[in-house]
Amino acid sequence: MAGVSEYIVVGSILFALGLVGFFSRRNLIVMFLSTEVMFQGIVVNVVAFSGLHQNMDGQMFALFLLVIAAVEAGLALGMIVLLYRRRGTLDAEAWSAMHG
Amino acid sequence: MTEFLTSQFGVSIILAGVVFGILQGAVAYCIYFERKIAAWIQDRCGPNRVGPAGLLQPLADGGKMILKEDVIPGHVDKNLFVLAPAIMFIVAFVGFAAIPWGGQLELGGKLVSIQVASPDIGLLYILGVASMGIYGVVLGGWSSNNKYSLFGAIRATAQMLSYEIPMGLCILVIVLTVGAIRLEDIVLPQTAYWSDVIPKWNVFLHPLAFIVLFVTMLAEANRTPFDLAEAEQELVGGFHTEYSALKFGMFFLAEYASMITSSALLAVLFLGGWHLPWIPWAQPEATGIAAVIVKMLVMGGKIAGSLFVMMWLRWTLPRFRFDQLMRLAWGGLIPFTLGLFVLTVGLLYFDKHQSPLWTLGGNAVVLVLTLAVAGLSRRDVTGRPASLPSLEGRSLTHGRLAGDVS
Amino acid sequence: MTPSTGYLLYLLFAMGGAGLYLLLPQPGKSRALPGVALSVLALAGLLSVLAVKVIAPSDTSAYFCLFSAIAIFGASRVITHRKPVYSALYFVLVVISVAALLVLQRAEFLAVALIIVYAGAIIVTYLFVIMLAQQSHETVYDTRAREPFFAVLVGFVLMAAITGKAVEPATTSEAKIVTAQFAQQNLAGAIEGLPEGNTADVAAALLTKYIVVLEIAGVLLLVSMVGAVALSRKKIPVEGHGLPTRPLGQIGKEVEPF
Structure with a gap:
């Protein structure tokens, strides 16, 4: 049976991959998908802790992470649609200059 | 070996094979019966050339599907184009795993469930699997790189996401009433009787939730009157416009398979699953092999009845317009099922959720309230929203375009 | 490790x-x-x-x-x-x-x-x-x-x-004790002790210990919904709303569709 440190390693790899994606990709949608990957890493970790401590705290945390992810997706997609209407592109770099 | 075969795991594996085989055949014959029923409703003969009364028609259709040229158009995204029908097909069949087909069977002194898997979260499992079915439609529509397919996919996405909400609320009503989400535990309380006569099927407690669940299942399976995703007249077939041969056949079979899953879920949630009153073989105490076969037949009969109503509706009702469809979900079904949900929670608080008098009375109250609100609000249900200017003296096609953008 | x-x-x-x-x-x-x-x-x-x-x-x-x-x-x-x-x-x-x-x-x-x-x-x-x-x-x-x-x-x-x-x-003595405890009570044993289905436990925790958080989560979802609707609304210029009018049917031709 896999111990908690294995789950931590896997979860943190997912988190780090999401972080790399968030830093390096320029497509707004892929950037937000990367943050969702980071959420997945956290879910793996907190549920592993929940199993370790034999209580529900970790799972509750993961459940509320789901809520946050849904909230984030709703707002982020609304904003992406708005930004796409303004510039006609999903490139994050199109918004690097503060004019206009 | 015998030990393995009589264990739950062995039975599950055998059952998975048997159920999959039977359902493949059932799905093929669904198409035959759909055509027969259509013919009957339209006063025609229907398929009657292949075999006696056309009974071998599904085989001929299957052969045709396999032998046709499998065209992959040049402008499509090939990987997703191939993946989409596969996703539809797999998802449509995977849901069967958690359906309880026939109670329990006594094998070598032990009781095993006639169910491929009986997870604690059975109901949620089916919902989760069903929610994945949307990917087949979306990917099929998008990867075809055809604007009609894309329209179909977008319509299907919006429709399935919207109708999942009233569906979930109806299911929650039953979950609250029964207090379980393992499907076997939902069936078992329904095998008792009120005053030894009427079986405690949930449909007698919540008839309105039953009807709404049936409607949302039509929408989830993209059946008429909710088949806007394929709307032949407008979208040339919608998301499967570009598909041919066996890939098209997989979409077709998946539609019927998901209809069967929905019907089975409906039977389990509201119609007592494999239970039939007064028949000794269809009681939970009967665990012999004959009893299991009778129970499976009962379940099959209930599924067939529900399928018949679906086909009947298809050849009776015209298709909704898209704004009507959305208004029905968000303005009609969701507030209505929320009312039912609040009612059930209230009855649960006063511990009256199992008494038919209270639930039926509450259902009537919710229905009257809904009708009153609908009657008092001046909104025209079928017409154009009042916020948009009238179409008097305008070209209708242009006007409708502008209205749809809102 | x-x-x-x-x-x-x-x-x-x-x-x-x-x-x-x-x-x-x-x-x-x-x-x-x-x-x-x-x-x-x-x-x-x-x-x-x-x-x-x-x-x-x-x-x-x-x-x-x-x-x-x-x-x-x-x-x-x-x-x-x-x-x-x-x-x-x-x-x-x-x-x-x-x-x-x-x-x-x-x-x-x-x-x-x-x-x-x-x-x-x-x-x-x-x-x-x-x-x-x-x-x-x-x-x-x-x-x-x-x-x-x-x-x-x-x-x-x-x-x-x-x-x-x-x-x-572990370097400090306190950390050593914690590590030893963790090693002893490793995940394998911990998980095997749990019951097979935990939906009831989830519900119990959600509706007792975490009830306030649950309410806050509901409010958060509502705020997000309102925000998303407010963000992505598109004003379609039509007659009678005090906005510059466009002939119906021209949306998508002259006006940017999206």
Whole structure:
């Protein structure tokens, strides 16, 4: 049976991959998908802790992470649609200059 | 070996094979019966050339599907184009795993469930699997790189996401009433009787939730009157416009398979699953092999009845317009099922959720309230929203375009 | 874990990071082959490290390795694929394998909730936006990563820090006691003690200890809904609303459709 440190390693790899994606990709949608990957890493970790401590705290945390992810997706997609209407592109770099 | 075969795991594996085989055949014959029923409703003969009364028609259709040229158009995204029908097909069949087909069977002194898997979260499992079915439609529509397919996919996405909400609320009503989400535990309380006569099927407690669940299942399976995703007249077939041969056949079979899953879920949630009153073989105490076969037949009969109503509706009702469809979900079904949900929670608080008098009375109250609100609000249900200017003296096609953008 | 596995893990992370750097979309000639080779090597190495540690006969650890591999593979494809639609689909793969990892931890309810909420709703809306905004051709901003080297470096440092903590031998006496307790009461034993279905436990915790948080989550969802509606509303100029009018039927021709 896999111990908690294995789950931590896997979860943190997912988190780090999401972080790399968030830093390096320029497509707004892929950037937000990367943050969702980071959420997945956290879910793996907190549920592993929940199993370790034999209580529900970790799972509750993961459940509320789901809520946050849904909230984030709703707002982020609304904003992406708005930004796409303004510039006609999903490139994050199109918004690097503060004019206009 | 015998030990393995009589264990739950062995039975599950055998059952998975048997159920999959039977359902493949059932799905093929669904198409035959759909055509027969259509013919009957339209006063025609229907398929009657292949075999006696056309009974071998599904085989001929299957052969045709396999032998046709499998065209992959040049402008499509090939990987997703191939993946989409596969996703539809797999998802449509995977849901069967958690359906309880026939109670329990006594094998070598032990009781095993006639169910491929009986997870604690059975109901949620089916919902989760069903929610994945949307990917087949979306990917099929998008990867075809055809604007009609894309329209179909977008319509299907919006429709399935919207109708999942009233569906979930109806299911929650039953979950609250029964207090379980393992499907076997939902069936078992329904095998008792009120005053030894009427079986405690949930449909007698919540008839309105039953009807709404049936409607949302039509929408989830993209059946008429909710088949806007394929709307032949407008979208040339919608998301499967570009598909041919066996890939098209997989979409077709998946539609019927998901209809069967929905019907089975409906039977389990509201119609007592494999239970039939007064028949000794269809009681939970009967665990012999004959009893299991009778129970499976009962379940099959209930599924067939529900399928018949679906086909009947298809050849009776015209298709909704898209704004009507959305208004029905968000303005009609969701507030209505929320009312039912609040009612059930209230009855649960006063511990009256199992008494038919209270639930039926509450259902009537919710229905009257809904009708009153609908009657008092001046909104025209079928017409154009009042916020948009009238179409008097305008070209209708242009006007409708502008209205749809809102 | 021992320090030597820790160093091995650092090496594997460095390899994986280098592979990732090569795989991130960049202009110029394709560097996919060495990238794939390095990443696959790193993933295989990582799996064998995990497998040596955890696999005992007749238990579920093989599934742990399998689904971890799928999750990591899927996540790296999410961030390296040049087509956003594929990124979203690989993310579905990540979600499903993470759900499987949760099932291994006896968190079935959470696993199914993850699939219904993420795969069934969130990613579908992402796909919706991608489908509306982009057709299948590749765009310039999807084929050029922004500072891939530094991004990978940050990721590597983060991984090194986390696993460094996870595999570091305890130094203070207090830490030693905690570590010993953790080692004794390891996850294996802990999970086997849990009942098979935990939906009732989830509900009990949610509606007693976490009831306030639950309410706040509901309010948050409401705020998000209002915000999303307010953000994405589109004023369509029609007659009688005091806005400049346009002839009906011209939306999509003269006026930008979206």
